[in-house]
Amino acid sequence: MSDAVASAVVRLHEAGIPDPTNEARRLAALAAEQGTDLADLVARRVTHEPFSHIKGRRAFWKHDFVVTADVLDPRPDTETLVEIALTLPFDRVLDLGTGSGCILLSLLAERRSTTGVGVDISAAALQVAKTNAGITQTEEQVQWLESDWFDAVEGTFDLITSNPPYITEAAYADLDPTVQRYEPRIALTPGGDGLAPYRLIAQQGAKFLAPDGYVLLEIGFDQGDSVQSIFKVSGWRDISCIPDLNGKDRVIRAKSPN
Numbered sequence: 001m002s003d004a005v006a007s008a009v010v011r012l013h014e015a016g017i018p019d020p021t022n023e024a025r026r027l028a029a030l031a032a033e034q035g036t037d038l039a040d041l042v043a044r045r046v047t048h049e050p051f052s053h054i055k056g057r058r059a060f061w062k063h064d065f066v067v068t069a070d071v072l073d074p075r076p077d078t079e080t081l082v083e084i085a086l087t088l089p090f091d092r093v094l095d096l097g098t099g100s101g102c103i104l105l106s107l108l109a110e111r112r113s114t115t116g117v118g119v120d121i122s123a124a125a126l127q128v129a130k131t132n133a134g135i136t137q138t139e140e141q142v143q144w145l146e147s148d149w150f151d152a153v154e155g156t157f158d159l160i161t162s163n164p165p166y167i168t169e170a171a172y173a174d175l176d177p178t179v180q181r182y183e184p185r186i187a188l189t190p191g192g193d194g195l196a197p198y199r200l201i202a203q204q205g206a207k208f209l210a211p212d213g214y215v216l217l218e219i220g221f222d223q224g225d226s227v228q229s230i231f232k233v234s235g236w237r238d239i240s241c242i243p244d245l246n247g248k249d250r251v252i253r254a255k256s257p258n
């Protein structure tokens with residue numbers, strides 16, 4: 001290990017960055033790739049700025065997505081939702097709370113004859129999603145809509161996907177500083193018990209789904225029972241909870257009540 005990397009390990013350790021040795025090596029590789037100073041990158045990382053923001057990209061499914069402080073960093077857990085969606089038939093997809101666009105654009109890139117609408121309440125997030133449509137070469141397949149959930153949505157879809165903000169108000173206060181300081185609050189928590197977006201989708205989603213269409217929703221590991229009940233009481237059919245690769249409840253799948 002060079003002196004520069006060794007001193008980076010010490011600084012990262014002192015700042016409380018997890019796994020500082022690995023992090024120093026990743027930053028050194030990035031510094032070499034970008035032709036920048038390792039010390040400059042370390043100075044950013046010790047403030048808990050995420051590695052993905054320093055790099056400007058985050059790998060998700062089959063692409064390297066642009067990420068900024070205006071969007072949630074795509075998480076590997078969310079790939080479970082993409083995998084399940086690809087077992088279903090669809091021509092037209094609605095993605096609610098699209099953020100970087102990682103779910104919708106991954107689906108459209110896998111199925112070139114399909115189209116989709118990506119909704120977000122954040123205009124800044126939609127700008128990032130637009131850039132990512134260029135990266136995934138899906139510009140012709142996608143439309144973006146600034147909307148509070150379904151408010152501005154028109155038409156019907158075969159599939160609705162969403163990874164809504166679902167962290168409870170209380171759990172938000174305990175999040176890691178890397179997440180709390182650098183990712184938008186609106187992308188992480190809807191406040192209260194974290195379930196408001198599921199209640200809204202259960203109540204309004206059927207209007208926007210073709211007969212026998214599905215919703216696929218990412219959930220927190222401890223929300224499986226609550227979200228399944230929410231959909232059951234609204235008359236949704238064929239409701240199931242699917243675990244991620246770590247065996248944790250991760251996705252709710254439900255068929256339209258129509």
Ligand SMILES: C[S@@+](CC[C@H](N)C(=O)[O-])C[C@H]1O[C@@H](n2cnc3c(N)ncnc32)[C@H](O)[C@@H]1O
Nearest residue numbers: 072074097098099120121148149163164165187
């Ligand atoms: C957990 S992030 C998911 C981002 C992306 N789909 C992903 O999986 O990485 C939730 C997204 O929902 C958006 N959002 C929050 N409240 C919303 C609302 N009322 N209407 C529409 N989008 C909303 C946030 O701006 C954020 O982009």
